[in-house]
Amino acid sequence: MATFTIFGTGSMATAIDGVLSAGGAQVDHISHDQGANGTVTGEVVVLAVPYPAVAGILGAYAEQLAGKVVVDITNPLNFETFDELVVAAGDSAAAEIQRALPDARVLKAFNTNFAATLASGKAGESATTVLVAGDDAEAKSLLASAIEAGGIAAVDAGSLQRAHELEAIGFLQLTLAAGEKISWAGGFSLNK
């Protein structure tokens, strides 16, 4: 079973830890308070922080992240307008991170899942599914296996280019929850 280091200690970090730990993975965290002084021990690193916090982590930890599988969970919304993303049209936060960390294998995952749906295993009445995009099949398989060991379905959503579509889903889902069309325990599910 892979070892994981999660940046962050918020609701998404806690929910992801819950899934991975339930599956028997070894998980530790690097908190915001540790600044640049944390040690990345996991083979897989989950950046469970808001998008604006990513750049600082990449700046401080680029050397330690070389060779790792790095999981981006962010939804890079403009939270002032709630009407656009702050990445360039057609781009994605995950692709930005891959360009910043050329020696890491970057995956997009968890950005289409609200924290409550990872904890409960349900989005409304439907089973929670984690969508995973990335260019490295072995890295995707490593993450998907750890998620599935924790009792949550994981689906390979394609190459890292599909992070654009995953971020579109995450964006729309956030606007639907903010607009009270759905609850924060609901959202999109994927049906076979």
Next chain:
Amino acid sequence: MATFTIFGTGSMATAIDGVLSAGGAQVDHISHDQGANGTVTGEVVVLAVPYPAVAGILGAYAEQLAGKVVVDITNPLNFETFDELVVAAGDSAAAEIQRALPDARVLKAFNTNFAATLASGKAGESATTVLVAGDDAEAKSLLASAIEAGGIAAVDAGSLQRAHELEAIGFLQLTLAAGEKISWAGGFSLNK
């Protein structure tokens, strides 16, 4: 109840007709064989044709479409690569159609629903939901009411700018079905 004219006679056209007719709406069709000689009688016009066929319809029917509610259901994929959309980054087919028809009220809808899920009311085990985006609240309400009268849930997904996100969902869903991760009777559902 609104009256509808559906361009197209394929599986999506048939499934959409099924929902609207079940709700008591009056529906007629303009087929490909009619060329530029059809008559648009409905208040709401559904372009239930593949994206490459839209430009020809707009060219031939622009005058008749003025003042109408026009529903775009397309997923503008590059079907050769199955790896990108053919609209510009950040844009959408629906926004293109709105620019071509400034006197129509354009909506995006049905592009995240496979035909079988409109006919059965289920995406896998989950209830089918039609996501509707557009700038005109009355037009969205007209379409949503007709869909709901036919027994299918409809959710207001926001302004016409959100068509970009709906097209991203449609795109990803098509790649997942083509890659046999999901069936053509499944796909994304929206949970409250």
